Amino acid sequence: MKPGAGTYRVGGKLYASVLGLLSPRPPFLSVVPLSGRYIPKAGDTVIGTVTDCQTTFWLLDIGAPRWAPLHVTGTPWKVEVGETDHYLHVGDAVVVRVESLEATGRIGVTMLGEGLGKLEDGTIVIVSPARIPRVVGRNGSMIQTITSHTGAQMAVGQNGRIWIGGSPEAIQRAREALEMIEEHGQRAGLSDRVESYLVSTDRTGERGPERPPTETAHRDAVPHELPPEPAGDLEPDEPETNSDDY
């Protein structure tokens, strides 16, 4: 097997370079990190906050190693030079798309495209970027579960920033559901657990009975990058060890 992401090779042996789960997908053997900052990928939709206004661009904090410049030409507005702060201020939140990545680490983003733009209201919750596949679920099933049970609107950035809009009560319940996903992210039966929690805390009905996770549960919301996992707890791959002979 060839060394994939999260690994390095010394003397014919493959070692893990990050703490994560072993993912053998021939011909590559890689380690999927369990933690860490958002590593940008071209095409990702992300949510950022403005940290600086320059004459022709804004700098956005998208939770990546570097701040991402959003140039005025990447916005739907006709911005005069030096008037960037008429449109976005420090602290404003925006939905943007990662357009280009350079070897220098520069991250180019754009606001031109469907679903992109400035966020005017609501709340932003930050979760680990490694949890995003779980938050979204298979074909968006988890997000669907949360929005339909709470009445909140949600937009998920691949960088672990999630926007929630709606009534204060809806926002609060969606936020609690996200906290659950952060807490139980590696476990099987997450969908059912979140759903039963949302049903049981629904103030419109009686407190529903606790539904135990079923056998089929872990089919849901398992990010497809991960190898099939055993029900129950998950043993992370040996981190940083030298036992990965191949």
Next chain:
Amino acid sequence: MGSVGAKDVPVLLSPEGLRIDGRRLDELRPIRIQAGPLHQADGSAFVEWGANKVMAAVYGPREVHPRHLQQNHKAVIQCKYNMAAFSVDERKRPGLDRRSQEISKVIAEAFESVVFAEEFPRTSIDVYIEVLQANAGTRCAGLVAASVALADAGIPMVDLLPAVAVGKVAGQIALDLKKEEDNFGEADLPMALVPQSGRLVLLQMEGHMTPEELSRSLDLGVQGCKAIYEKMKQALRDRYTTARLPAEGP
């Protein structure tokens, strides 16, 4: 530093070959490592090692402050080792001093040799080490804590960095000195090991040893580092298994 009268020196080694706290010469103090106690930081760890208590937090890779330290081809690793005013019996004057600057420097350099810094050009990886309670060997405890915190922060590295001090106590080579042994012993030799390659990335010495003693000390230290390495890996496994399995349901 005045000379210490023979009367003031505690008995560091009993006739049976046991040390002041009952350990044998090649025995470590008890170690407990917790990965990820801080939520704000990108990675964190808390280490209790004998009577030492050390917290480490890692931020980054992130924008470099101050800007002029930025490197175009790799991440810079900035380390700040600090002892709390209440960490020792007699109040430690807070703030930077020569000792903490030196320790910050050698720890940062140790990490520079294991972190894949080229993956994050023009960024900074900031490591903060706070010693809450000190009882000799805090640079090693700090290094162990910072290393687990770096792994918890998802930063790519060659390996974890276990560290331990070996010393000379009552004429004998002893592993992992505690305070009395450090103060009244003849030598102190802290070291940090890269288990994957067997390289030492930190080695300092205070006091006197013969070449033969030095060589035996290194062997003993490497053996100690390997034991600590296992505890570090276990702490990271626990972070994602038992420690993260609270009671069922909401």
